[in-house]
Amino acid sequence: MLEVMTPQRIVGDCYRIPLGIVNAFVIACPGELTLIDTGLPGEADRIEAALAKLGYSLGDLRNILVTHCHRDHAGSLAELQRRAPQARTFMHQDDAWLVEQGRTIREDRPLRPAPGPLNFLLFHLLLRWGSTEIEPAKVDCRLRGHERLNIAGGITVLHAPGHTRGQACFLWEHEGGVLFAADTACCVFGLTYSVAYEDFELGKRVLANLCRMEFQYACFGHGKTIVRNPRRDFSARFARVRHKRLVPASELATST
Ligand SMILES: [Zn+2]
Ligand SMILES: [Zn+2]
Known part of the structure; x- marks a missing residue:
């Protein structure tokens, strides 16, 4: 039987x-x-049931914003579009073309685990061997990043590459700012880097930039929402971009 949790009000x-x-x-x-x-693929029923608990149906859906091309974020897009053909789909252009081809990974930009043994383990257990295909879905509005969408009372798009090239965060301009941070970071066991990135150094720079944004709530693809002073947590964790360790001349000499 379908297990449906009541949607949790953020604000x-x-x-x-x-x-x-x-x-x-x-x-x-x-x-x-x-x-x-x-x-993921197969979640349309659960999303539909969750909306019903709020008193809505898929017939009320007007917009679908997809943060990036990965299977766990774009997996049920095609099915939802079938059930809600009136809804427009928005996605950054650099990931949109992949979803339109039913692909979730670029061969020329493979995911690599973020530093640390836990990320290495999770990457190889959960991500490395999983399917990289989804049902192809159309994208109606290709985003470039940094535009303002006149939906839901105003949403600012923030291009946030690193995890994927075409990842976008969305900032809902209400309630002091609600940041949908996608997989720039995660909050499963506290705020930390995501398990994997195409380009970790770029991902770190994006997080440092997010520290300068105004928001009161931070929502993640994975883990809990931060509802109390998320900017303090972001700043403590991500504000300083550490530079790569300088390689001593002696090591350079032996590595050539
Ligand atoms: Zn992802
Ligand atoms: Zn994800």
Whole structure:
């Protein structure tokens, strides 16, 4: 039987829909429902049931924002588009073309684990050998990053590459700012780096930039939402971008 958790109110009309290992979110403005991310393939029923618990149906869905191309975020997009053909899909252009081809990984930009033994272990257990295909889905609005969308009362797009080249964060300009941080970081056991990145150094720079944004709530693809002073946590964890260790001349000499 389908297990459906009641969506968790973050603030105002904004809710988290837990979908096992990953989260989707919904902003339920009157007359305009906006979904952020779609979970793994096969999650359309659970999303539909979660919306029903809030008193809505997929017929109320107007916008689907997809943060990036990975299977756990874009996996149920095609099915949701079938059930809610009136909804427009928004996604950054650098990941949109992959989803339109049913791909979730670029061969020329492989994911690599973030530093640390736990990330190495999780990467090889959960990600390395998983499927990289999804049902192809269309993207109606290709985003370039840094535009403002006139939906849900105003959402700013923030291009946030590193985890994937076309990852986007979304900043809902209400309630002091609700940041949908995608997989720039995660908050499963406290705020930390995501398990894997295409380009970790770039991902770190993006996180340092996010520290300068104004927001009161931080929502992640994986883990809990930070509802108290997330900027303090971001600054403590990510504000300083550490430079690569300088390699001593003696090591350079032996490595050639
Ligand atoms: Zn991801
Ligand atoms: Zn993810």
